[in-house]
Amino acid sequence: MKNITSLLLLCLSTTACNATDATAIAKVAKPQARPSAAAAECASGDACSKIGSEDTQMILVEQDRARRKGISEAGSDRQRWSTPIYSDSTRPDDLQVALVKASGLAMRLAPKLGILYFEKPGKSHGFKIAAAPGEPGAMCPKYNFRVISASERHALIGMNCPAFEYKVNRSSMSSEYILYDAQTGTTKSIWFATAGKGEKFPYAEPIPDVKVEKNGYSFQWTGVFPGSPAGVNTTINNSYTVAHDPKSGKNYLQCRDLSLPKQEQVDSEACQGLILYALPNNK
Known part of the structure; x- marks a missing residue:
């Protein structure tokens, strides 16, 4: 049902x-x-x-x-x-979806571990994306994913966390859009909103999506951000390009806020979404 x-x-x-x-x-x-x-x-x-x-x-x-x-x-x-994929599903078929059938790219959730996998022949990237059942302090014990777009090199998914009462008369719910990049083996949160007890669920309208570019992705979004006064729009104009971190030796998606001058673009407030690296293959 x-x-x-x-x-x-x-x-x-x-x-x-x-x-x-x-x-x-x-x-x-x-x-x-x-x-x-x-x-x-x-x-x-x-x-x-x-x-x-x-x-x-x-x-x-x-x-x-x-x-x-x-x-x-x-x-x-x-x-x-x-x-959608629901974290409380138990049948393996209900916990996976073929993203791009031609290339074999698929997404699979392991809810007992809180790990989301992106897999295709010869490659598997797993991300600790949620709490495992029973983990203390979890703000999102039940959640669901739905796919917004995908290609051979990426996937954009929406993650919804229904209202959860973590303290008496205090609850939290959230909506997040997560970009997966196969080339760097990373995920990047590009849109996130929360709401408390008695508030409306923080839906994004319109639904965010990305455009695949030669060396990354562009993300342009204009809408009323949850919690903002009616009629007051928020505009996001970000780019995500492949960059190299000399400290870790890993590649990642570097965010630039194109609405700001060049010297202020990197690590702006609009670029603060969490980035995750794929877990080691033995996890």
């Missing part, structure tokens, strides 16, 4: 599902539902209603799995991106 609702909301509230995608999704075959033996023998009463409700839910779950399988096997990359 959760995946079905998320897909419908995504199609209604964003441009991720166009008419072609929606038609293709609708063509995926749905299995014929059969009532359970208990439901077939039931005549009337509350017990029958419960059985019927459980059967209906399982039918919908199986239909959604059949839909996802059909898209995985025959759908486009963009159709596969439309289904």
Whole structure:
């Protein structure tokens, strides 16, 4: 049910599902539902209603799995991106998505470790992107990912953390957009917002995306940032290019705030998003 609702909301509230995608999704075959033996023998009463409700839910779950399988096997990359990954899922198929099928690039979540993997033949990058269950001080124990865009060399994902009460009458929820770069083996947070108890979820409108450039990416976004007065727009105009860190000996994505003079562009406030390096292969 959760995946079905998320897909419908995504199609209604964003441009991720166009008419072609929606038609293709609708063509995926749905299995014929059969009532359970208990439901077939039931005549009337509350017990029958419960059985019927459980059967209906399982039918919908199986239909959604059949839909996802059909898209995985025959759908486009963009159709596969439309289904979120939830941290409380338990089936392996529900914890991974093919990002670019032609190149074999895929994304896989290991929720028991809090590690998100980007993998393709001969290469795997894992990032400690969330808390593992039971880790103390976790502000985002449950979360979900959805893919915004991807290519052979990158992926942009949205990470949503629903409201979590970390103290009595104090809660936090957040929305973040994370850029993965295959060349440097790094991820970079490019947009982040939080909200507290009683506030609206901090959605980004419009949804952020990046443009792939010759030596990196450009990110241009104008919208009302969560918490800002209505009608007051925020503009972000950043570039992310491959640079080398002489101290660590590693390459990374260097952010420049193009709205500022050149001498002030690097490490500006708009560039403060967290950067993560891929974990060693033995992790």
